[in-house]
Amino acid sequence: MTDAARPTILAARDIVLRYGSNTVLDGLTLEIDTTRLTGLIGPNGAGKSTLFSVLSGFMPQAAGSVSYEGRSLDGMRAVRRARLGLMRTFQVPREFRHLTVLENMLAAPWDQPGESLAALLLRRATVRRAEQENTERAWEWLRFLRLDAVAGTAAGQLSGGQKKLLELGRILMLQPRCVLLDEPYAGVNPVLIEQISERIRELHARGIGFVIVEHNLHALSRLVDRMLVMDTGKLLAQGAPSEVLDDPRVQAAYMGA
DSSP: OOGGGSOEEEEEEEEEEEETTEEEEEEEEEEEESSSOEEEEOSTTSSHHHHHHHHHTSSOOSEEEEEETTEEOTTOOHHHHHHTTEEEOOSSOOOOTTSBHHHHHHTOSSSOGGGOHHHHHHOHHHHHHHHHHHHHHHHHHHHHTTOGGGTTSBGGGSOHHHHHHHHHHHHHTTOOSEEEEEOTTTTOOHHHHHHHHHHHHHHHHTTOEEEEEOSOHHHHHHHOSEEEEEETTEEEEEEOHHHHHTOHHHHHHHHHO
């Protein structure tokens, strides 16, 4: 299938973002489809996490446009983008440390009736039903992520890899269509790296799109079908992982960094 024939779910056009006199994103353009797992790499300071912040709505661009499923996202807040199915994770997991793994999962869903005092008093059956449905769904995802054995453990006691899986689990409770994963392998042991990769592959097979920023090029190249390379706020190269990593421009960018 040619790139032109692939359905685009997320697109950025001529994105510019500056911090004072420093240009962090410099006219960057890219398209993401759901038919391929996409990796995004580049040396430190290339602008990868900043791009994620622009795409997900945490940071407004100075120029250019972002669209999702053909709809403009310009000016749209992060929470509205997330409700449309576009979500992101962060380099450092942000779990509720003192809540259990299961409680972290149950805190995620939108618009729970139990969050309303009126519903707690007047619609108790509705609240109980929603809680039961959310609990069943949380257990399904915990089993999928192989976290069911630690469901009663305080999230702060999890390993780095388990915290990454929990963060993914909380997003899954929100029914995402496209997920921006920021360094899912950072601080994770090799066994859990493979487990995370397997879960991403299975979720992608279910129709969820992924863009993955990662510095572990070996693990990432085994996972993704397509790799994008950023350098100094621009898109330097794109293509199959083996082609991209053999590109002299990419090698020079990393060696220079």
